[in-house]
Structures are given as structure tokens and as C-alpha cells.
Amino acid sequence: MILQERKRILVAPLNWGLGHATRCIPVIEALENHGFEPVIASDGIALALLKKEFPHLKAVELPGYQIEYAKNGAFFKLKLIGQIPKMIKAVRHENTLVQQIVKEYNISGIISDNRLGVFCKKIPSVFITHQLNVLTGNTTWFTSKIHQQFIKKYNECWVPDVQTTPNLSGKLGHTENEGLKVKYIGPLSRLHKKPLEKKYDLMAILSGPEPQRTMLEEKLSTELTRYKGRVIFVKGVVEQEEKVTVRDNITYYNFMNTAALEQAFNESDKVLCRSGYTTIMDLAQLGKKAFFIPTPGQYEQEYLAYKLKKTGLVPYARQSAFKVEDLEKIDMYKGLKNLGSDMRWKDLFGLFECK
CATH class of the missing domain: 3.40.50.2000 (Glycogen Phosphorylase B;)
Structure with a gap:
């Protein structure tokens, strides 16, 4: 044959x-x-x-x-x-x-x-x-x-x-x-929802073009030192080797492969991220509560953040105005759900x- x-x-x-x-x-x-x-x-x-x-x-x-x-x-x-x-x-x-x-x-x-x-x-x-x-x-x-x-x-x-x-x-x-x-x-996501024990109160994950990715990383690295809870921070920098550093309450990763990222999402209570469409699809797939910081000047991300806030799903703040205290607003919103x-x-x- x-x-x-x-x-x-x-x-x-x-x-x-x-x-x-x-x-x-x-x-x-x-x-x-x-x-x-x-x-x-x-x-x-x-x-x-x-x-x-x-x-x-x-x-x-x-x-x-x-x-x-x-x-x-x-x-x-x-x-x-x-x-x-x-x-x-x-x-x-x-x-x-x-x-x-x-x-x-x-x-x-x-x-x-x-x-x-x-x-x-x-x-x-x-x-x-x-x-x-x-x-x-x-x-x-x-x-x-x-x-x-x-x-x-x-x-x-x-x-x-x-x-x-x-x-x-x-x-x-x-x-x-x-x-x-x-x-x-239908929404595309590489991730799957799993019933894992929560290890982190907040997951911060960065993406998007430079120089705005670096600018947000620098801002969040400062702001999140005042966050009262355990944080996992994925910088979104793809390099040859995975690097992990721990400073105070924050565990930093330069990047994660799909399996590690899926586990980190499932082990985190809430998510802080850009309002990029792929990230939104991932959050919906996992049924997560989140807070958005749209990339400055990107109309698409600003529109999506505004749309989801207006419908009572996810709050957001502009990058220049964001303060760690803003994260308290997450509990006032419903979070995203899987549309199927x-x-x-x-x-x-x-x-x-x-x-």
C-alpha cells in the first residue's frame, strides 16, 4: 500500500x-x-x-x-x-x-x-x-x-x-x-482551564511591540513592589534560556512555553496585562478576572479595553496613570467567560x- x-x-x-x-x-x-x-x-x-x-x-x-x-x-x-x-x-x-x-x-x-x-x-x-x-x-x-x-x-x-x-x-x-x-x-487559545491550587494572587504578563513593552515592564516592576500578595511576572522576552529571578513578593520569568504558561495562568487568581485580542481570547478560555493596561496609541487595544469595561467585565487604566491600588477594582467586575x-x-x- x-x-x-x-x-x-x-x-x-x-x-x-x-x-x-x-x-x-x-x-x-x-x-x-x-x-x-x-x-x-x-x-x-x-x-x-x-x-x-x-x-x-x-x-x-x-x-x-x-x-x-x-x-x-x-x-x-x-x-x-x-x-x-x-x-x-x-x-x-x-x-x-x-x-x-x-x-x-x-x-x-x-x-x-x-x-x-x-x-x-x-x-x-x-x-x-x-x-x-x-x-x-x-x-x-x-x-x-x-x-x-x-x-x-x-x-x-x-x-x-x-x-x-x-x-x-x-x-x-x-x-x-x-x-x-x-x-x-470561534476564539482561538492554546490554553486550557485546569482545577489547580492557587499559588499566586496576581499574574502580570507582558506582550506587544517595543519600546512600549519595556516601558510597561519598568513601571510595573516599581508599582508591584507595593502589591500585598504573591506575584508571578512574565516579561514576554523570548530568549535562548528560561530565566527566573525572585525579588521580594515577585517571581520574574523572561518567557514561558505553552505548558508552563498554562500552569501559571491556572495557578493565578487574577491577571494584569495588555488588552491585546489574543490575551483576551486566552482569558475568556480560562474564565479569568483581569485588569487591562492598553498599549498607548493603539486604538484597537483602547477600544477593546473600553468595550469590556463598559459591559462590566474588566476594568482598565491608561499606562501613564496606572497605580497598584487600581487592582482593587477587579472584584467589582464579572471577568471573562468562555463563549464556546x-x-x-x-x-x-x-x-x-x-x-
């Missing part, structure tokens, strides 16, 4: 913090479980993280978009818009490389998580995003239109949320544009089975 060769699927998350890479972990696992061979493609810490999680898989380095982020949140949008020409050039270069990768590795399908140049007209290509609308204040109509034009190049767009209300992404992941081939696949989903990977992956 001749064994049928497994189809190779290129999985390529954007290197913007760790969120896009971590939410691709359950996608990669599901591909393997359904008889496909994932090939990983990214750059920077996103690629480093996935190589640690899946050392047995082929991994390809793509060029970074080389986006620089403002230290002052007020200039975040201005600096980002000024780099659009450079970004478009990078996306075109990325697409040229992807055509070569498809040929060299005999790729049968593509799953791109927000990498705009990772698609190929010759094979089924999927775009994963929770941002059908890209919020940028008074230029939202423009940035959303541009993003949706890119999405139209793909065979399908998978939104990691539910289509109905209540949902997690709000107006980010729901649009009236009927020209998009959207499938709501009737999505089946077998049905989604049917796209790649087409001849």
Missing part, C-alpha cells in the same frame, strides 16, 4: 508582539492532528517562539516589516502612517519570497495571520484576522478599506470570534461589507483538500 504524502500548509503569523504567533499554535496543532504537515514562516520573536514550540517542523524566515513604534502614544498613528510606503514595499518583497517558498517546499495551502504578502493565487490561501475594521480614529474608514482590499485577495478570511452577540471583538471583527468571504471560527464555538477544524481544512 502506498502511503499518501501529507499536504504541506504554510502558516505565517505577523511578528507584532507574541499574540499572532501564540494564537497560531492551536491552528498548527489542529493541522498536524488532521494529517497535514505545517511549515512555519515568520520573523523575530514570533518565529523564535514557534520554533521552540514545534522544533520538529520546518521553519522559514521571512523579512520583517521593520516598523518602528513611537515612544509617545500620541504619535503612534502618525509614525505608523508615515511608514506605509515602506510597509507596502516590504509586503511586495514578502510575496515574491512566498512564491519561491510555495515552489521549493511544495506547499498546498496557506494560512496567513495578518501577514499581507503571504498569499498565492495558485493554491488555497486563508487570512486570519480579528480586525475586519482597523481603528485609527478619524482615519478608520481609510485604514479599514485598505485592509479589506488585501483580505479580498484570499479565498477565505477566518475571524477568531463568534458571529453572534455577545462576542469578544465587537466592531473590530464584525462588518457590513458583504464582499469579504468571512468565516467565524461549534467550529470544526475538519470542515475548515476542507478548503485544502480540494483538488
Whole structure:
């Protein structure tokens, strides 16, 4: 009997913090479980993280978009818009490389998580995003239109949320544009809820682009020394080796793999973090109470934090104004809950089975 060769699927998350890479972990696992061979493609810490999680898989380095982020949140949008020409050039270069990768590795399908140049007209290509609308204040109509034009190049767009209300992404992941081939696949999380004994009163976990990640780390390292309780602090810095240091009531980790992170979440009573969408999906999966500090100038995170506070789920504070006493507000809010989903990977992956 001749064994049928497994189809190779290129999985390529954007290197913007760790969120896009971590939410691709359950996608990669599901591909393997359904008889496909994932090939990983990214750059920077996103690629480093996935190589640690899946050392047995082929991994390809793509060029970074080389986006620089403002230290002052007020200039975040201005600096980002000024780099659009450079970004478009990078996306075109990325697409040229992807055509070569498809040929060299005999790729049968593509799953791109927000990498705009990772698609190929010759094979089924999927775009994963929770941002059908890209919020940028008074230029939202423009940035959303541009993003949706890119999405139209793909065979399908998978939104990691539910289509109905209540949902997690709000107006980010729901649009009236009927020209998009959207499938709501339910929230994605690599984590699972487990009944473990609580070891920490608070888990602080950082993510997102520099320099804001470092700026928040410095602020929280000072503020949390006044917290009356045990703290586990995951900095979100992916390095060769895991480093652990203990100072007073705080245990610091530079990073954690999925298994260790899952345990830490389950052993922690409350969570202090950014209001990034991947983190929100993880918190919902685990049914956690939390406190958000959105990245300054990131309209998406500010919107999500405001939305979840308004619905009585999670409180938040601006980075510049945050004080450790703010954490007392957590108990006044309901926390996040698992929304569930009737999505089946077998049905989604049917796209790649087409001849």
C-alpha cells in the first residue's frame, strides 16, 4: 500500500508582539492532528517562539516589516502612517519570497495571520484576522478599506470570534461589507482551564511591540513592589534560556512555553496585562478576572479595553496613570467567560483538500 504524502500548509503569523504567533499554535496543532504537515514562516520573536514550540517542523524566515513604534502614544498613528510606503514595499518583497517558498517546499495551502504578502493565487490561501475594521480614529474608514482590499485577495478570511452577540471583538471583527468571504471560527487559545491550587494572587504578563513593552515592564516592576500578595511576572522576552529571578513578593520569568504558561495562568487568581485580542481570547478560555493596561496609541487595544469595561467585565487604566491600588477594582467586575464555538477544524481544512 502506498502511503499518501501529507499536504504541506504554510502558516505565517505577523511578528507584532507574541499574540499572532501564540494564537497560531492551536491552528498548527489542529493541522498536524488532521494529517497535514505545517511549515512555519515568520520573523523575530514570533518565529523564535514557534520554533521552540514545534522544533520538529520546518521553519522559514521571512523579512520583517521593520516598523518602528513611537515612544509617545500620541504619535503612534502618525509614525505608523508615515511608514506605509515602506510597509507596502516590504509586503511586495514578502510575496515574491512566498512564491519561491510555495515552489521549493511544495506547499498546498496557506494560512496567513495578518501577514499581507503571504498569499498565492495558485493554491488555497486563508487570512486570519480579528480586525475586519482597523481603528485609527478619524482615519478608520481609510485604514479599514485598505485592509479589506488585501483580505479580498484570499479565498477565505477566518475571524477568531463568534458571529453572534455577545462576542469578544465587537466592531473590530464584525462588518457590513458583504464582499469579504468571512468565516467565524470561534476564539482561538492554546490554553486550557485546569482545577489547580492557587499559588499566586496576581499574574502580570507582558506582550506587544517595543519600546512600549519595556516601558510597561519598568513601571510595573516599581508599582508591584507595593502589591500585598504573591506575584508571578512574565516579561514576554523570548530568549535562548528560561530565566527566573525572585525579588521580594515577585517571581520574574523572561518567557514561558505553552505548558508552563498554562500552569501559571491556572495557578493565578487574577491577571494584569495588555488588552491585546489574543490575551483576551486566552482569558475568556480560562474564565479569568483581569485588569487591562492598553498599549498607548493603539486604538484597537483602547477600544477593546473600553468595550469590556463598559459591559462590566474588566476594568482598565491608561499606562501613564496606572497605580497598584487600581487592582482593587477587579472584584467589582464579572471577568471573562468562555463563549464556546461549534467550529470544526475538519470542515475548515476542507478548503485544502480540494483538488
